[in-house]
Every structure is written in structure tokens, then in C-alpha cells.
Amino acid sequence: MESSPRTTHIVIVSVPAFSHQVSILEFAKRLLHLQANTFHVTCIIPTLSSSPSTSKPFFFQSLPQNIRCIFLPSVNFQDLDNNGVSVEVQLQLSVSRAMPSVRENLISLSNTTEITALIADAMFPEALEFGKKLNILSYVYFPCSIMTLSIFFHSQNLDEEVSCEYKDHPGLLQIPGCISIRGIDLPDSVQDRGSLAYKLFLQRSKQYLNAHDGILVNSFMEMEEEATKAISQHGHGDCHYPPVYSIGPITQSGSSGSKSGCECLLWLDKQKPNSVTYVSFGSGGTLSQEQINELALGLELSKHKFLWANFRAPNDKTSATYFSSDGCLVDDPLHFLPLGFLERTKGQGLVMCEWAPQVEVLGHKAIGAFLSHCGWNSILESVVHGVPMIAWPLFAEQRTNAALVTDGLKVALRPNVTSGNGVMVKKEEVVKLIKALMEGLEGEEIRRKVKEVKKFANCAMMEDGSSTRTISKLAQKWKSLGKSF
Template sequence: MEKKRCIAMVPCPGQGHLIPFVEFGKTLVHHHNNLHLSFLIPTLGPPTPSIMAILNSLPPNIDFIILPHINIQDLPQNLHPGIHMKLTVTHSLPFLHHALTSLNTTTHLLALILDVFSADALPLAKQFNIPSYFFFTSGALTLSFCLSFPKLDDTVSSQFIDSTKIVNVPGSIIPFQVKDLVDLVLYERSSEIYKTYLGLCQQLYFVDGIIVNSFTDMEAEAIRVLQEKTTFLDGPSVYPVGPIIGTGSTSKEKQVECIEWLNKQPPKSVLYICFGSGGTITEDNLNEIAFGLELSGHKFVWVLRAPNNSASSSYLMGQMEDPLRYLPSGFLERTKEQGLVVPSWAPQIEILSHGSTGGFLSHCGWNSTLESVVHSVPMIAWPLFAEQRMNAIVLTDVLKVAVRAKVDDESSGIVKHEEIVRVIKIIMEGEEALQIRNRIKSLSDAALVALSEHGSSIRALHILAHKFQNI
């Protein structure tokens, strides 16, 4: 009996990385059902019930193995989430090797697809004599910056001392200040964090291809630069297959609560506020948002997480404390007819796709950005960490489908409630709101075309699958 033709996929910890991996896998086997996928999943602990529900609902030709948990006590404390994810995978390499050995005896292994933060597993591809790919969970412009960063580090690294210096990223029609780049470059050049990020960027050149979760109409120039090979002469092939987003929630209880509330609201009247799967804001900013929402008079659904001075404090480890106790006194009572506050988590896809939702105050994580674009929801950009500032600038200055909430003082990072009222009114009221809505609707239509039978992203997926199957 002929062995199954299998692709091994290694995501890294973090819901924002695992879910797009899963959705990419589902898309791939939907169009090429002769392929079999196996997810080999490094973890810091038992997966959450929501993650297990997603994994247990995978189609028959996708299976998964939860690798033995890494003890968080074995890792250095207070790490940047990216470094945390990378080290989790590094500590999982013996388990990963064992899982691949087992797969190799029962299937015909075609390829190894890794998250960028799973890059330490790259030598395993050579060991098993299979091609390697990265699935890049951010956008094409961020990928372009990562590919160019080793050269920037070699030639003009002194510019990273001054965070206001200008950097031209290949494929961008606007320049960036250093302070708006991926936050890992802002550390001292001698630090382990900076060196680790530089190493990850260098490893992008050692794979057979990079699959990027974007599409031509959203990042045309960046994708052109990545694919033409004139800027990155020795770079890998790039396959833009997006937008790949989640398909919906598995938590019916919260879904029912949110949807029932939204069903009672007028069309396009509700502002949705969420800082991703783990982003946190300071207590000062939490209070300013509360006062701003109340003063704006607009309807809202607010996914509330307990405040923290570290924006990424909840990215890999959830919070236990009750976030509602941090709200201003009397806020819930005064706004009970105006809004809905949901502790910690809400069914984002269902909220963004609902006809009553008219705006999204977002941290500009790439998954949330794509979800907002697909569902035609204008954004208020409030970036926190990682590449989110780059995303925010593209959304506001290039695509013009978002407005930026400006901080009152760079050193404090506080956005005053008057500013929050201002940006809410821009995207929810009047002529400018209509123009932004029209632009994001056009982008949403283009996303639909990219994923159609003959669209650019599905063509890229077919080319990729053809390479897999002709090995």
C-alpha cells in the first residue's frame, strides 16, 4: 500500500501563530485533498479548551501531535514573546525529532513548514532530506524588512541607535522611522534579543520558500519586490496565499451573548475594541478609553483585559484577575444601554462580520488586520508591540483604511480621552467615515477575488502544492 504523502507543519506557541497555521493547512488540503498534513505543536503547557476545539475539528486529512510540554521555569523570565516562542521550540527539538522519525516511517514526507520562530528546527529538514518552508504569519512588507535587516545591520547599524532615523524598506512607498519598525530592532545591538532577531532574519535565506499571509492588492509593491528577485537576489521564492483568517469561534456561550446584543443595534453603529489575543494597555489608558467611549456616545463592544505596563504581558500566559474591577467607578452602570464589556475574550470573527459593527479599535496585529479588511470594518490604529506599528502606518498612510490614535506624550504613551472621542467620530460619523468605508470595501472585494478560483492567492497555492507533489 502506498504511503500517504505528508507535509509536517511546526507552528510556535501563541494563538496568533497557531490559528493562521491551521487555517492555511485547511485551505491547502481543501484545494489539494490528496495531501496529508501533520501538525507537530510545541507547547508551554496544556492547550486551552478553545485551541483543542479548533484542533479536534480539523478535517480527516490533517492530524496533530501535541509535543510534551516545556516547563516555563526552564526558560529565562521576562522575555520578549518572540524570544519566548523561539526558546520553547528549541527546547522541544528532541520531541520534534522523534515525531518526525515516526512520521517518516509511516508516511512519505514531502516538506517541513515552519513558523519563523520555529527556525531552530531547520536542520531537521536536511536530516530527513526534505525541502523546508516558512509560513510567515505577518505581512509582505514585514517580510521584506526582515529579509533586508541583515544587510541593514551590516552596513548602517548605527542608524538603530537613533530611533527617529529614517529607514527605507524595500517595497514600501513611504519611509519608516526606526521607532516604528519591528520592536526587536530597538534593543541594544549587543543584547541577546537583538542578536536572536538578527539570526532569525538570516535564517529566512536558508529555506526553499516562504509562504506569506497577504495578497497582491493589499501589498502590491512589497510582493512585487519579494517575487522579482532584483532586491533579494539570494532570497527564497515567496508565495502570497492570503488573506487566511479564522473561520469563527468555538465558544458558543460568549458568541450568543455578543451576537444577541449586536442584533439589537442599528447597522454600522457599534465600535469593537480589542487588543488581540494577549495585548494589554496601561491602567491610565484603560481609564482614558472608558471616558472616551462614554463621552463619544457611540455604541461599543469592549473586550477588556486587566491592565499591565508591559503591552505583551498576556500574549503567551493568560490572566486570572478580574478586569472589570479596573473600570472607572460607575462606568458599567452609566453605559449599560450604550455598550457591552466582555472580559478577556470575545468571538472576533462573528463580531467583525456582524452588520451592526461599524469600526474596530485594534492593536493592528496582522491577523486582526486581515480580519478587519475581509469584513470591511474601518479601524482605529492603536499598535502595541512586534510589527504592529509598521502595520498601523500602512493602514493609515498607504491604504487609508484606518486613523491613528495619537499619544499625548511619547514618554508616557497615554492617549487622552479627547483624542479617543476624535478618532471614534472620524470613523463612525460623516463624510470621512464614508470615504474610509468605501476604501476598505474595495480592499475587501479584492481579497475575495484573490481567493477565488483563478485569483492570485489560489494560483500561488497551486504552484506551491505542485512543488510539494513533484518532489
């Protein structure tokens, strides 16, 4: 009689943010691919009443059979004034309110199967305590850069060294192994040191330091080598860093499966190589009406081809649709574009409210630049496909990412902004950036740099690449502890 196959069961806990869900589930897919489906993954996902996951069914429907998602009952924020609560705080509150359901599901799973390891999203480090109680290996999945993780690790020192608000600090801040950074480019959650967001940031920083089994980071050694070395060498003193595993670049794979995506790609097929600027502000970014006008007119005046995807109605809050299921909250958001814009740019550009299949778009030969909000997923996708960027950060850690790709990796240009009724990128600056990337010598050097980083990214994910070896070593460790179902 044949013995039952050894299948290692891993449990993942995500948060109600689609960008986080995509990253951690793509890691699960990568794990299954490398291990020939000898793993079984259960992903527990808290949801909101407006959770974007419900509007992205194709991604979840296309997951391998060995990945099962458990969507928890919706958490709502009806008792909060969401307009005054940051994305980070809303995520943290969603985690707190979902904890009883997560605990209940973990206990139920542990009663029916042998769980080898728990991997919790970086916004849910409290789940590590559940792992300890179940006596299983417990990890944090950090979907951002090593530089951002370094800021968390270094946060207590920064808190002691800087007496003013970080945005008012006159000099550059030093983070071990990282580029020097302006205080204003630190994540949003630290910009008001008297806020709840800052308190939660410091709390998470301490929790990361207690992630004794390790932190999985969606980056790769060759892109952030010095930062990675600085963390790995931090083995002395009172504060030891946990093991950090670079397992990236983990990016979304597969087709969008949508009709709008096909139409978008057909339009790109008609354009010349490297001639189109792709514009997208991710799954939650929004612009004010004034900024929409300036960006649109800048695209028009540049005389270069453009594809503006996921266009949304204006909102003065940059993260207005981060938790909503639909970025197009009105019947026809295109009427918020400048009068006559669509008619004047017919043939020059395409504006679409629907999601574009971003991985396929960035891999298209027609794309010559990416005007991006600098979400980490988008940066990795751009790097993997060797597309230079215009860094246009909006919220969360996006300004930190923008500093990394412009000042550190030198694969992007960043706009100069004007202050008035808020921060504004004027149309003249948009024209200047597009022309610099698409025409100038500066653009040539940036394209050379990004092609170099692309090569390193591809090498990291090869069979003997640095990230593949790291994932394989983790998998072997987990398999050695796994038991038969």
C-alpha cells in the first residue's frame, strides 16, 4: 500500500488591500512552482464592505488548486470619519477588528491539519502571536523594499535623534546601508509624530524586531545590496535584527482576462516601439481636479503618445479609492478631463477608466516610460520589464520608493512640485519629464540603468538565482517539518 504524499501546509494571513493580496499570493504561487506542488497554502483574508478583492475575481479564480482563500466576514468603518483616517490606520484597524475571526480560523485549521508555518502580512504582525501559541514557525511577509524595512528597524534611533517633525528636518537622514533621505520622503505614517499613525508605526517596528523566525521581503539582493548587507550584519548590541530573506522580485503573472485589457493591448500594437508613456496611479491613487488638468495638458503638450489607465474621478485625498471596489465612482469620469482634451488627443493617446493588464502593458514593445505612483508592486513590474519611470508618489511609503528609484537606483526622474493650494505638478514640468525620458541623453542613461537592473532581476529569479535559492532553502526547511495529510 502506497503511503500518502507528504504535503506541507502553509497558512498565509493577508490584509484587505488588493496590492498586498496580489504580492503575498504571487509568492505562494512561486513557492508552489518551485516545489512541484508539494505545498498546500491556505490564505486567510479579512475583507471590508468595500473590499476591492470582490471586483478582481479573475485573479482569485485563476489561483492554483493548491491555494485556497478564506475570505472573512466584512469589517466596516461606519463608526469612523474615513476622510480623517490614513490608509495605514484604516488597515491597522481592519486588522484589529478581524483578529478574532483570524484566530478562530487558525484554530479550526490546526485541528484538522498539521500547519508547518504561518506567514503574516507586514500590516498584521499580531498574527505572529497566534503562530507562537500553535508552536509553528512564524514569518512576516514584507511587500515593500529593504530600504523601507530598514526605516522600520531604525525608527527608534530616528525618534531619539530628530527632535522636530521629520518633514521640517533641515538635513538628510542616514539609514544604515541606504541612500540618505529627506525627512519629507519618509513614509506618511511618521509625518505627524503626535498621531495615532506614528504610534502604530513605532509599535509595528518593535513587532518586526520580534519576528524571530524571519521576515520575507519582496526585493532582491542585487537591487538593494548595501541595505541588505547592513541588515544582515546587524548582529551585535542590544537590538538584534531577525533573519531577513530577500525573495523578490515577486510580481503579478498571467493575463487580466478582461476585454478592456485586450483593447488596450490592441491599441499598443499599433504604436511604434518605445513611443508610449504609460500612466497609472495604482489600485487606490487619486488626483485633484486641478492636478488632473495639469497632467492631461502636459501629456497633450508633450506631443508623445500616452496610455492613461485606471482613470478616476478627482478627489483631493490621494488615497481616496484605496479601499473602494470601484475607482470610477461616477457614470462617466472622463468628463473630468479638460474640455476638448479627448478630441484633441485622438490618435495621440488613450484614456481608460478600466484596469489595464499592467504586467502585459509594461512588457509591450511600445512602452517607453511609466509615469507611476511608485507603489512597490509597480516599481518591481517596471524594473522586471526594463521600463524607465517618472516617479509621482502619492501616499504611504511611495515617497520613500520614489527616492530609492531616483536617487539610489537612478532609473527614474521625479517632478519638481509647486506649493499653493497643496502640492502641484504643473503641465510644463510634465512636458519636461516626458521629453527628458523619451528624447534626451538623460533618458538614454536612465534606460541603460534600468536595463541593467532588469538583468539583475531576471538573474535573481533564475533556477540558481539569489532569490530562488532563498525560497528553496526556506521550502526545504518547511518540508522537513511537514507531515502527511
